[in-house]
Amino acid sequence: MMSATARPAAPAGDLDPSRRNNLALISSLVHHHGVLSRAELTKRTGLNRSTVGTLVGQLVALGLVYESAPTGEGQVGRPSPDVRPDPSTAALAVNPEVDAVTIGLVSLGGKVQKKIRFATERIPTAKEAVNIAAAVIAGMRSELDASYRITGVGMAVPGLVNRADGVVRHAPHLAWRNEPVARMMSKATGYPCLADNDASLGAEAELIFGAGAGRGNLVYLNGGASGIGGGVIADGALLRGSTGYAGELGHTFVRTDGKDCHCGATGCLETEVSQSPLFELAGLEGGDAGQLEEALRAKDGPELAAEVARQLGFLGITLRNAVNIFNPDTIVLDGFLGVLHSLSPGTLEGLLRTQALGGTADKIRIHRAALGSDLMMIGAAELVFARFLADPVGIRELPGPAAKGR
Amino acid sequence: MMSATARPAAPAGDLDPSRRNNLALISSLVHHHGVLSRAELTKRTGLNRSTVGTLVGQLVALGLVYESAPTGEGQVGRPSPDVRPDPSTAALAVNPEVDAVTIGLVSLGGKVQKKIRFATERIPTAKEAVNIAAAVIAGMRSELDASYRITGVGMAVPGLVNRADGVVRHAPHLAWRNEPVARMMSKATGYPCLADNDASLGAEAELIFGAGAGRGNLVYLNGGASGIGGGVIADGALLRGSTGYAGELGHTFVRTDGKDCHCGATGCLETEVSQSPLFELAGLEGGDAGQLEEALRAKDGPELAAEVARQLGFLGITLRNAVNIFNPDTIVLDGFLGVLHSLSPGTLEGLLRTQALGGTADKIRIHRAALGSDLMMIGAAELVFARFLADPVGIRELPGPAAKGR
DNA sequence: CATAATATGTTGGATAGCAGAACAATTCAG
DNA sequence: CTGAATTGTTCTGCTATCCAACATATTATG
Numbered sequence: 033m034m035s036a037t038a039r040p041a042a043p044a045g046d047l048d049p050s051r052r053n054n055l056a057l058i059s060s061l062v063h064h065h066g067v068l069s070r071a072e073l074t075k076r077t078g079l080n081r082s083t084v085g086t087l088v089g090q091l092v093a094l095g096l097v098y099e100s101a102p103t104g105e106g107q108v109g110r111p112s113p114d115v116r117p118d119p120s121t122a123a124l125a126v127n128p129e130v131d132a133v134t135i136g137l138v139s140l141g142g143k144v145q146k147k148i149r150f151a152t153e154r155i156p157t158a159k160e161a162v163n164i165a166a167a168v169i170a171g172m173r174s175e176l177d178a179s180y181r182i183t184g185v186g187m188a189v190p191g192l193v194n195r196a197d198g199v200v201r202h203a204p205h206l207a208w209r210n211e212p213v214a215r216m217m218s219k220a221t222g223y224p225c226l227a228d229n230d231a232s233l234g235a236e237a238e239l240i241f242g243a244g245a246g247r248g249n250l251v252y253l254n255g256g257a258s259g260i261g262g263g264v265i266a267d268g269a270l271l272r273g274s275t276g277y278a279g280e281l282g283h284t285f286v287r288t289d290g291k292d293c294h295c296g297a298t299g300c301l302e303t304e305v306s307q308s309p310l311f312e313l314a315g316l317e318g319g320d321a322g323q324l325e326e327a328l329r330a331k332d333g334p335e336l337a338a339e340v341a342r343q344l345g346f347l348g349i350t351l352r353n354a355v356n357i358f359n360p361d362t363i364v365l366d367g368f369l370g371v372l373h374s375l376s377p378g379t380l381e382g383l384l385r386t387q388a389l390g391g392t393a394d395k396i397r398i399h400r401a402a403l404g405s406d407l408m409m410i411g412a413a414e415l416v417f418a419r420f421l422a423d424p425v426g427i428r429e430l431p432g433p434a435a436k437g438r
Numbered sequence: 439m440m441s442a443t444a445r446p447a448a449p450a451g452d453l454d455p456s457r458r459n460n461l462a463l464i465s466s467l468v469h470h471h472g473v474l475s476r477a478e479l480t481k482r483t484g485l486n487r488s489t490v491g492t493l494v495g496q497l498v499a500l501g502l503v504y505e506s507a508p509t510g511e512g513q514v515g516r517p518s519p520d521v522r523p524d525p526s527t528a529a530l531a532v533n534p535e536v537d538a539v540t541i542g543l544v545s546l547g548g549k550v551q552k553k554i555r556f557a558t559e560r561i562p563t564a565k566e567a568v569n570i571a572a573a574v575i576a577g578m579r580s581e582l583d584a585s586y587r588i589t590g591v592g593m594a595v596p597g598l599v600n601r602a603d604g605v606v607r608h609a610p611h612l613a614w615r616n617e618p619v620a621r622m623m624s625k626a627t628g629y630p631c632l633a634d635n636d637a638s639l640g641a642e643a644e645l646i647f648g649a650g651a652g653r654g655n656l657v658y659l660n661g662g663a664s665g666i667g668g669g670v671i672a673d674g675a676l677l678r679g680s681t682g683y684a685g686e687l688g689h690t691f692v693r694t695d696g697k698d699c700h701c702g703a704t705g706c707l708e709t710e711v712s713q714s715p716l717f718e719l720a721g722l723e724g725g726d727a728g729q730l731e732e733a734l735r736a737k738d739g740p741e742l743a744a745e746v747a748r749q750l751g752f753l754g755i756t757l758r759n760a761v762n763i764f765n766p767d768t769i770v771l772d773g774f775l776g777v778l779h780s781l782s783p784g785t786l787e788g789l790l791r792t793q794a795l796g797g798t799a800d801k802i803r804i805h806r807a808a809l810g811s812d813l814m815m816i817g818a819a820e821l822v823f824a825r826f827l828a829d830p831v832g833i834r835e836l837p838g839p840a841a842k843g844r
Numbered sequence: 845c846a847t848a849a850t851a852t853g854t855t856g857g858a859t860a861g862c863a864g865a866a867c868a869a870t871t872c873a874g
Numbered sequence: 875c876t877g878a879a880t881t882g883t884t885c886t887g888c889t890a891t892c893c894a895a896c897a898t899a900t901t902a903t904g
Contacts, residue, residue: 048862048888048889048890050456050861050889050890050891051889051890051891054890054891069852070852070853071851071852071853074852079891079892080891080892080893081852081853081854082853082854082855082891082892082893083890083891083892085853085854086890086891102899102900106900106901107850107851107900107901108849108850108851108900108901108902109849109850109851109852109899109900109901110850110851110852110853110897110898110899110900111851111852111899111900112851112852112853113853192795202795247680248680249679249680249684262763264763266672266677266678266679266684267675267677267678267679269673271672271673271763271764272672272673272765273655273672273673273764273765273766274653274654274655274765274766274767274798274801275765275798275801276765277765277795277798278672278763278764278765279763280762280763280795281762281763283759283762283795284691284759284762284763285690285691285692285755285758285759286691287694288693288694288695289694295793295794295795296792296793296794296795297758297792297793297794349691352691352703353689353690353691353759356686356687356689356690357668357670357677357684357685357686357687357690357763358677358679358684359678359679359680359681359682359683359684360679360680361680386702386703387701387702387703388701388702388703389598389608389683389686389689389701389702392680392681392683395680395681453860454859454860454861454891456860456861456862456890456891457860457861457862460861460862475881476881476882477880477881477882480881485862485863486862486863486864487863487881487882487883488862488863488864488882488883488884488885489861489862489863491882491883492861492862508870512871512872513871513872513879513880514871514872514873514878514879514880515870515871515872515878515879515880515881516868516869516870516871516879516880516881516882517870517871517880517881518880518881518882519881519882
């Protein structure tokens, strides 16, 4: 059996493409849903009972899922065993930031098993970030070898990243340029490694496990110390673009005669909307979004209200553009953008209702990010899982250290 | 053999999904390329020679393609017969505008066989547009029945259209609201009918047959009497959005304190960039983009240059946003936007080079639309073909008049 | 508490679609 | 005219799936 999916026959990984396809389908369903009975799997895939049986059996043998005793829920008929993602299959996640490198261990199913934040005194270079991550991973090594099957390392980097080759083209706040971080990380850890933009991965994580679960059109905006990052899920798939740099909503034009932005343009969202004036008004030196919100809620006043309104106005322009362009069902705001939104609930919704086209704005749900600080870990791990789940049997050909030239 | 593509098993149209998939693959390849030898088909699909043989045979029997004598090109070995789209399989295309309704006959392979522009004195209502089109089609009926197999009618409407149900939610320049045009057209003609936004269809047509052929990331902008429409191809697929209204780049924010737009917002591209001042400067009362360009080229002067620069500046802001968000490889400008661009070549490229992120702007090609006035016909027909090619065997279940309630 | 009804896992053919091998056809090179 | 190269054609075998019959486990019913 052979079904040529699109391009010159995918390098047949030993298995019939039909089988590979169906294996990937089932393992992805289980991974994304957490628990799914075999009966539900047959319904969702449309495959025959007997076929699902053999497929699940194969996945169990591969260590991707396991079957557990049916949770008798009072249904008539023979109970169907629960199929769950096998948490011993896992991926490592790395997220370099301005002031820290965070390393995580995420198991299949999207659960963060471990998270280590390594604070740095200075902004880490690419080499330093890789070394820190590699050292932490080396420390976990015996535990990993004993209890987990590590499928690879995923990196979430705040900047322009080419997912295909794992090169960071430019990460302005980290001052990285043309750093082949995936290759470096592979060499340092021995695991295959993939990298992508942090906000893109955040968007995917929110789509699969978070606020946008089940929705196919999601706009994700994250506000942090390193500016505003954006990721877009359009019609169920992450927007990548021709060279992989799509989704940079932080540089949407929002103001005529605005300030100069480091990107070369003027009037970018990122120059008008930032967290530093908020931290100042809150009387804080630094901290995370939660601390910021707490401090701001305590300190009320016209000055604060004006600043919040000003920033929300510019954010609203960006969202109005995004709604007209993407027609999303869900908008997810993370970091201090989520704080802004919750300080003045309804404001953004109101702006969209009057300014966006087609009167479809009423149906858009604006959420704060649901996954919190685990988001980047889950997103980065998903980078690895996605590739793994697409072909659970075939020999992985990630740009690992053992990979032959290409 | 069965491969569950994604959702609850596609309603098996009688045929094994694997076979259906491969048939669709081959017919699409032939449709998009025009001519393809059987040997090339085996290479592109990765399927076995023998399999391609049976598949092509089946498509010939279905009347989708035909094989013709090999064009001996001096290649060693047995010549491979050419496979071409069968032009007797065709679709009808309808494009209502402010001042006319255009009806076309487009055959498989994207060739416009016939095009009739029916000028109207007033802006047509939805009912009038449908009646005009139905009358023209009725006039062609005997010819159609004799020489063509019509697979359906596609409509390209300047406004927000829901492709799924063929309802025009709002077409401001036509003053249509919630018009179920697909259903109306089906009833009037007896053919299954589909409808979508004109610019979206233009983008698809340019992707498949025009300036963006082969590229997967394309931003299409069309400037006409009815404002500025946009369509985006992201990673090979048209951007649709949750309710099908994505791509409205004409309402990108480009100016603080700009004029009010009919959409409810201020400072939209469409309010700042329009063709009427250009026609005034050219001393024309009306006409198409070609006439406008000719007149403007004859009439030089600082006033004109200033207006062109002003409009290009705002267009540049929109493109800069679009480049940051979509990271496209191709930008296609149609209508008077194409004229603007060609009057001052290099201006937009320069703006993007300095203002867009990541230094990838150099690789972006900015084109004028290649397909000219046939564009909407081809795009609208493609709407029908796409559905037909996806399952050439299965009984079509378009919302035709014979379709049972749903 | 036994039996019926229902839903689901399991097993053994049957079928559809594709690959592969052997052979035939057609062209170019000398 | 012969050999090499390429591709169409035919036939056989394999694989993944579906289908039908049966087995199993639970709830509903008297």
